[in-house]
Each structure stands twice: as structure tokens, then as C-alpha cells.
Amino acid sequence: MKILGIETSCDETAAAVVEDGTKMLSNEIASQVEIHARYGGIVPEVASRQHTLSIIPIIRAAMRKADVGWDDLSAIAVTHGPGLAGSLLTGVNAAKAIALARNLPLVGVNHLEGHMYANWLTGNELKFPLICLIVSGGHSDLVLMKGHGDYTLLGRTRDDAAGEAFDKAARLLGLGYPGGPVIQKAAESGKANIPLPKSWIKGTNDFSFSGIKSSLLRLVNENKDINKNDFAASFQAAVVDVLVTKTIDVAQEYNVCQILLAGGVAANKPLRETLTARSPFPVIIPPFILCTDNAAMIAACGYFRFRAGHTSDMALDVIPNLKLAAV
Numbered sequence: 294m295k296i297l298g299i300e301t302s303c304d305e306t307a308a309a310v311v312e313d314g315t316k317m318l319s320n321e322i323a324s325q326v327e328i329h330a331r332y333g334g335i336v337p338e339v340a341s342r343q344h345t346l347s348i349i350p351i352i353r354a355a356m357r358k359a360d361v362g363w364d365d366l367s368a369i370a371v372t373h374g375p376g377l378a379g380s381l382l383t384g385v386n387a388a389k390a391i392a393l394a395r396n397l398p399l400v401g402v403n404h405l406e407g408h409m410y411a412n413w414l415t416g417n418e419l420k421f422p423l424i425c426l427i428v429s430g431g432h433s434d435l436v437l438m439k440g441h442g443d444y445t446l447l448g449r450t451r452d453d454a455a456g457e458a459f460d461k462a463a464r465l466l467g468l469g470y471p472g473g474p475v476i477q478k479a480a481e482s483g484k485a486n487i488p489l490p491k492s493w494i495k496g497t498n499d500f501s502f503s504g505i506k507s508s509l510l511r512l513v514n515e516n517k518d519i520n521k522n523d524f525a526a527s528f529q530a531a532v533v534d535v536l537v538t539k540t541i542d543v544a545q546e547y548n549v550c551q552i553l554l555a556g557g558v559a560a561n562k563p564l565r566e567t568l569t570a571r572s573p574f575p576v577i578i579p580p581f582i583l584c585t586d587n588a589a590m591i592a593a594c595g596y597f598r599f600r601a602g603h604t605s606d607m608a609l610d611v612i613p614n615l616k617l618a619a620v
Contacts, residue, residue, distance in 0.1 A: 294367045296599065297350065297357075297391070298592025301384030302376025302404045303430075304329055304340045304346035309588035310366075317414050319358035320582065320589040323347040326471065333470050334460065334574035341379030346432070347522025348387050351580075355588070363391075368398040370595020374615025375431070381611035385479050389607055400595040401605040404586075405432060405617050406444075406553040410594035411579040411587070419577065419581055420550040421580035426540045430456035433500045433536070435543050436617065441597045444617055455532055455614070455615035456558045458502035458566055460609035462528045465506075466521045473561055478523045480563070483517050483522025487512070492535070498543050505531055533564045537571055551575045560584040 295318070300307040302380040304325040310318040325343050328334050350543045356362070371388035374382060423438040424447075433455045435448035450586065460472035468475040490508050491500040511530055513519060524576075544552050552574050558564065560581045569576045583590060 294596060295361055295365055295591040295599075296400075296596045297352070297355070297366050297369050298386050298590070299348075299369065299371040300376075300386045300404075300407070300588040300591045301344045301348065301380050301588055302372045303380055303586055304342050304343075305586040306351050307586060308352040308355035309589035309592050310355055310361055311414070311589055311592035314410075314593045314600075315413050317589045318361070319355045320323050320587055321351050321355040321358060321608060322587055323351050333464060335377070336436040337377045337379055340377060340427060341383060342381035344359050344380055348383055352387065352391075355558050363395045363397075366395070366397055368400050368595060368599045370402050370591050370599070372404045372407060372591050373401040374612035375607055376611075376613060378611055378613045381613065385391070385609060385611055389609065393607065399605045399607070399609060400526055400603065401609045402598065403615055403617055405434065407590040407594045409436065409438065409553060410584040410597065411555055411590035412553045412577045413593050414583055415577060415579055415588055417577050418430060419553075422547065422549045423551050423553055424508060424540065424544045424547065424549045425553040425555055426533050426536065427556045428455045428536060428554075428558035430454060430460065432542075432556065433502075434617070435498050437547055437549075442601060442603075448500065448539065450500045450502065451494070452501050452503040453506060455502060455536060456556070458532060459502040459558070461506050462509055465510055466524055468521065468525065473558055476529055477561055477563070479522045479525035480529045483520065483524070483526035485523075485526040487523055487527035489527055489531045491531050498499050498539060500535065500539065502532060529561075529563060529602070533561070533567050536564060537568045539571055540568065544572070549574060552576055554578045555584070557585045566577050
């Protein structure tokens, strides 16, 4: 069963073909990083305009790379939230047009659910129940997964998500954009020797990174001759420690079989290494290309949803603030 996946939730225009939810036949991505770097962040109007230019060429490239035709496809899976409304509209409308023209089933996919299913493309055998840590620019969520489509949100960010915190820290330090990669690169030449606060929010599994960001701002303003590398290393170490500690605590509480890591921040090397080293449970992590936004994860998720009988009609709309529980 081959599924065409389409992803346009933010600033990546992506299309992919996945077979049986686990075999990636193609995964094409048109990145807008260089376009938005000059602004220090995503400009929604610019992103949506670029999607309209890239969507058809990227779909054709994915089909060509997978060596499939329209008659080889079983369904079209597309991200319809959460994300930027203008960006989401491009992907959803393209998917609707293809589904209508080719008489193919349409499957709406939650972007966060898609990130979790990137782990099904790793070649590992996954066993339920699982704990998945989803860390990205807009989300820091701990999800208990008892089966396909059976999710319980156990913890989430109360303010800044981990990726957003990295972006803001990078701007404070004058390191550039996107924040995660530039913080990691600077940290490689620095020492985590600057004490920064860690918010544990006792009695809950939620995250909070606004305090560490505010502390970093104060320290930068008070110290004119700062070592940016040390500050980057200290900030990164503090964020990683909180993410890893809370994830392992929750995994132990629910006695899971495995821990999954997902989302753009999952590409952070210290996070990957620290979670793997400290976890008493097997840890599954997608390759770097499947951590950031991509369509293969949407196609993989779409396969399992389609197999379970979940399809969408032509009334499918974008939901910028779509929650995982609403899938």
C-alpha cells in the first residue's frame, strides 16, 4: 500500500511516498531556511507564497523518485494542522485536488502525530506502550502511546517550547537563525559553566523554558564581554537536562517498553546522546532528515490511519491550533 504524503505546515514544502507505513520510497523537501534567515524567523506570508511555487514541482519529484504513477497510490495523506494557516492551505488544497482528480481517498493528518510516526521509518521494531517526547519550535509534549491512534497527553510546555527557546537564545547571543543548529555549533567550543535556572514544576509533567530565557537575557545585559560559546553550552545543557529527566521519569511511572524522540529539536545531538545514555529503556530516534518537517512521516502516519478506516472528505479544513487529542 503506497501513500503519497504532503507536508506544508510551516516553511518546508515536502512530498514523499511511503509503502506500508514503514518503507520510504521517496522524501523530497524544498527548504525555505535561507529565505527566512534574513528576518531571523518565519514570515508567514512569505512562507505561504513560497509553498505555492514549490508544491507541484516537489510532488512531481517525489513521485518520480519513488518511480510510481497515480494508479500505484492507495491514498493521499496531508497535514491539516497545527501550523501556519496560509502554509497549511497550500498543502491541503493540493491534496484535495489530487484526490478528487484521481479518485483517491484523502487522509488528514495531525502534524504532531506525524512526527511520532517518523520513528516507524527507522527500521526498528516498536512495542507499545511507548512514551514519545515531541520537541519542536512550537511544541514540547510528552505523549503516552498505548496503540496506533491511542494517545494520552501527559505533559506540555506552559510557555516557550524548546525550539522557540533555542531560537530566542540564539537571537540574544547574536548567533543567527535557526536557533537550534547555531546554539549547538557554538556550544561545541564552549563550556557549560554558567548556572542557569531549571524549571521542574513539581507535581506535573509540564515544561517551562521562559525562566531560563529571561535569566539568559539578564546575564547577557549585565555582562558586556561574554563568551557566547559558554553561554550557548550552558543554555543547551540546561534545556536538555530538563527534557531528558522529565521524559525518563514519566517513562518509569508508566513502565513503558520504549521511548521515542520526535520533532525538529530531536536533531539536537546532545539531546539524542544524553537521552540514550541516561535512559533505562530502549530509545528510538529518527535520522536527522526525519526529525525536521518532512512528508515521509505524514505518509507513514497516513498509512496507519487509512488502514484503521480513517479518511477525510472534501470538507477537510486547516486547523492552525489542532490538538493531538482531536485527531
